[in-house]
Amino acid sequence: MSRYAVNSLLYRLKKDPEFRARFDSDARAALADADLTEAEREAFVAHDMRRINQLGGYLHLVMSIPGLAAH
Amino acid sequence: MGKIVFAGAMSHVLDPDYYQRACGDEGRQKVTACMTEIAAMGERFSATRADALIVVADDHLNAFSFNAVPALCVRIGRTVARMKQDHAEAFDAVLDHMADHYPLHEDLANQILERGLDAGFDLAMSWEAPVDHAFLSPVNTMHGTRPIPPLVPIWVNCFVAPQPSPKRCFDFGRHLARVVAASPWNVGIIATGGLSHFPELSLPRVGETDTVFDRRLIHWMERGEHQPLQELTVGELHKTGEHEFLNWMVLLGAVGPARAQVRYFGELRRINLAAVEWSLP
Helix, strand or coil: CCCHHHHHHHHHHHHHHHHHHHHCCCCHCCCCCCCCCCHHHHHHHHCHHHHHHCCCCCCCCCCCCCCCCCC | EEECCCCCCCEECCEEEEHHHHHHHHHHHHHHHHHHHHHHHHHHHHHCCCCCCEEEEEECCCEEEEEECCCEEEECCEEECCCCCCCCHHHHHCCCCCCCEEECCHHHHHHHHHHHHHCCCCCCECCCCCCCHHHHHHHHHHHHCCCCCCEEEEECCCCCCCCCCCCHHHHHHHHHHHHCCCCCCCCEEEEECCCCECCHHHHHCCCCCCHHHHHHHHHHHHHCCCHHEEEECCHHHHHHHCCCHHHHHHHHHHHHEEEEEEEEEEEECCCEEEEEECCCC
16 A cells, blocks of 8 residues: 555545546546556555545545545 | 643544444534534633644655655644545545645744654754645534634554654654743644554454543543553554554643543444543643
8 A cells, every 4th residue: 555645646536627628538648647556556456445545545635635535 | 931721622524424434324423423522622712812723643655755754743834734645545535625735833833843853853844744634524514614723633653564653653742742831822732543443454344442441541531530641552453443642642741631621422334433531721
């Protein structure tokens, strides 16, 4: 698990609308350079916020990313 | 000689629409009742005509990226902006109707920072960090349309492990009291967040609270028994969803040994709402 990689990516998704748009159109391509484990990468590609939270993603981020937020 | 003239602590998502969505009619009714008490606390605070209001709250991974996460951070400078989030979701959406900028009490903030470093608190400082609902929902609910005095926002890292200990937060509160006492200003202080919600910061546990633990904290605060509070651990707070009680610990250090008076306590599935005020000498 890479707590920094997961959370810095969540933070970028929340704060950077351009990156979020790229992620929305092709998540795997948007994550190509991200330093993630395979499990982390698959969770992001699946937009599986519960799994991302299990993998160390902070709750307040997974609950507040526009268009991706878990409630 | 300066004085702390008001002290209060309260939940900080204060938005009837948010709770309507999260908890239905009961959510709207309870947060409205809580906000009514917080507004009354604000009237009592305004009557003190304080020179400044210290606001101790946490960052919801909004102001500080993972570039750096300060344990304790003092906002310095002359004004602070409210956080802006495009297409805001959940708690970020409650900020949208609020004013964009707020004045800061630059001299008090600088003294807290500079004397803190002298006293062994390795505080972070920020000139730019914006403030989110943790600061602005309570401040705006307290003041309504009345003018808001200059603020001193202080962040406590409540979420990103490793956090500062409850004892360390309490000791920092004592530092705040010493700075105020040595100053020429009358100052209010509020701590925000809580009470129990989001145990272990686990998404499947959103909707659980620990009311027994809340009542234990309230019991100690009402009796002015601050020693057992200082013995709490970050692990206990994490397990019970009391992460934001670290903010309250700072306030307790600042007002000790004053006793708390509960103005509102209401249980909801998502969070236990609270508004508490301290009787100051």
